[in-house]
Amino acid sequence: MAEVCTSLFAPRDNCMYTSCYCEENVWKLCEYIKASHAERLQQLFVIFVSNENRTVPLWKQRAAHSEEEPVVWDYHVFLIHYQNGDTKVYDLDTVLSFPCKFSTYSVQTFQSNDVVRLQYHRKFRIIPSETFLERFASDRSHMVKNGVWLAPPPSYPCIQLEDSKMNLDEFISMDPNVGYGEVVSLEDFNLRFT
Numbered sequence: 001m002a003e004v005c006t007s008l009f010a011p012r013d014n015c016m017y018t019s020c021y022c023e024e025n026v027w028k029l030c031e032y033i034k035a036s037h038a039e040r041l042q043q044l045f046v047i048f049v050s051n052e053n054r055t056v057p058l059w060k061q062r063a064a065h066s067e068e069e070p071v072v073w074d075y076h077v078f079l080i081h082y083q084n085g086d087t088k089v090y091d092l093d094t095v096l097s098f099p100c101k102f103s104t105y106s107v108q109t110f111q112s113n114d115v116v117r118l119q120y121h122r123k124f125r126i127i128p129s130e131t132f133l134e135r136f137a138s139d140r141s142h143m144v145k146n147g148v149w150l151a152p153p154p155s156y157p158c159i160q161l162e163d164s165k166m167n168l169d170e171f172i173s174m175d176p177n178v179g180y181g182e183v184v185s186l187e188d189f190n191l192r193f194t
Helices: 022-036 038-043 102-110 129-135 168-172 186-193
Strands: 044-050 056-058 071-073 076-083 086-090 123-128 182-185
Touching: 022 038, 022 044, 022 076, 022 129, 038 044, 038 076, 038 129, 044 056, 044 129, 044 168, 086 102, 102 186, 123 129, 123 168, 123 186, 182 186
Parallel strands: none
Antiparallel strands: 044 076, 044 123, 056 071, 076 086, 123 182
16 A cells, blocks of 8 residues: 655656756755745755765665665665654655655665675665755766766756855765764664654
């Protein structure tokens, strides 16, 4: 039986989405909430998942060859809505529901550190959505190699700040002394939102 979760957003297919630009997809979700439900921004957290090696396996991703195989990303970004102990995940790249209950998402997407080698253990940077909207910038240069796009960019202009054109690495970094928000292990991440 499929999970039923009330969504803050339109159906997934109606959300702004560009493959391989998860950080911008999430920024656009936050922008939408700021415009339509500003009072809910404080309930939203942007989650960057990566590690020191930038090799993190995630299951149940659209880019996988099958639902049983993981995709190994350098990083991934999704959104959490946390309200009164109820946690929902909004991930435009998952094959799971949109939104998905946190407990289901975590078990199926991250599984356990027991099933992955130490070099693939995931860390999580938890950022308040307001901070992400105010501080994130990307000129998309990370998606260009030898002058060629690795994936077609979004049609809208780059997300930039007066004082920064590109600070994506500060968000991807899992060094707790760099960037914004709080960096936690998978175990602490699950405890925080379960």
